[in-house]
Amino acid sequence: MPTLSTLFDTFSDNLALYKKNCTGHFMCPLCLRTFPRDRIRTDLSKAHIIPKRLGGRLWTLACKKCNSKVGTEIESCEAERAKFSWALSGDGNETTRVRVTARNQQGDVVGPVQADLGARRADGDRRLQLYLKPKGSNPKALALLNSLVSGGPPASGTPRT
Ligand SMILES: [Zn+2]
Structure with a gap:
C-alpha cells in the first residue's frame, strides 16, 4: 500500500510536467486546489480511485474535504446500488x-x-x-x-x- 508521501511525490512530479508553477505541489483531482508538501498530513488523505467496497485497489490522494464528501455522498450510494445489483444478479x-x-x-x-x-x-x-x-x-x-x-x-x- 503506498504511503501519503509516495503518492504525493508521484502526483507532484506528474503535475510539475504540465504546470511548472506547481512544482512541489499536489492538485486535488476533485476540487483542483493545490497543496504544498508541508500540508500532506493536515489537508490530504489517501483515496481509492474505485471504492474499496466495489473492489478498488488503486490509490490516489485527495484533499480531506473532498475525500470525505465523496465517501459519504457518492461512494456509499454507489456501493449500495452495486450491492443491490449483485444481489439480483x-x-x-x-x-x-x-x-x-x-x-x-x-x-x-x-x-x-x-x-x-x-x-x-x-x-x-x-x-x-x-x-x-x-x-x-x-x-x-x-x-x-x-x-x-x-x-x-x-x-x-x-x-x-
Ligand atoms: Zn479537493
Missing part, C-alpha cells in the same frame, strides 16, 4: 436488506415487511429469493406476504419465518 451469495410494503387485493397497505432479497441461479434461470424477517415487520403483512410467496392461503396467527 444471482452471481454470488449477496443479499440486500429491503423493506416491502405489503398491500391486500384492494390495494390497501397492510404494513411493512423487512426481508433480505437475493437471487440464485438454477437450471439456467435466475430465481429471486426473499428471506422474510419477522423483526421489524408488521405481523399481518408478514403473514400475507409469506402466503403469497409460498403459494398458500394467508396464514393466521404467528407468521412463518
Whole structure:
C-alpha cells in the first residue's frame, strides 16, 4: 500500500510536467486546489480511485474535504446500488436488506415487511429469493406476504419465518 508521501511525490512530479508553477505541489483531482508538501498530513488523505467496497485497489490522494464528501455522498450510494445489483444478479451469495410494503387485493397497505432479497441461479434461470424477517415487520403483512410467496392461503396467527 503506498504511503501519503509516495503518492504525493508521484502526483507532484506528474503535475510539475504540465504546470511548472506547481512544482512541489499536489492538485486535488476533485476540487483542483493545490497543496504544498508541508500540508500532506493536515489537508490530504489517501483515496481509492474505485471504492474499496466495489473492489478498488488503486490509490490516489485527495484533499480531506473532498475525500470525505465523496465517501459519504457518492461512494456509499454507489456501493449500495452495486450491492443491490449483485444481489439480483444471482452471481454470488449477496443479499440486500429491503423493506416491502405489503398491500391486500384492494390495494390497501397492510404494513411493512423487512426481508433480505437475493437471487440464485438454477437450471439456467435466475430465481429471486426473499428471506422474510419477522423483526421489524408488521405481523399481518408478514403473514400475507409469506402466503403469497409460498403459494398458500394467508396464514393466521404467528407468521412463518
Ligand atoms: Zn479537493
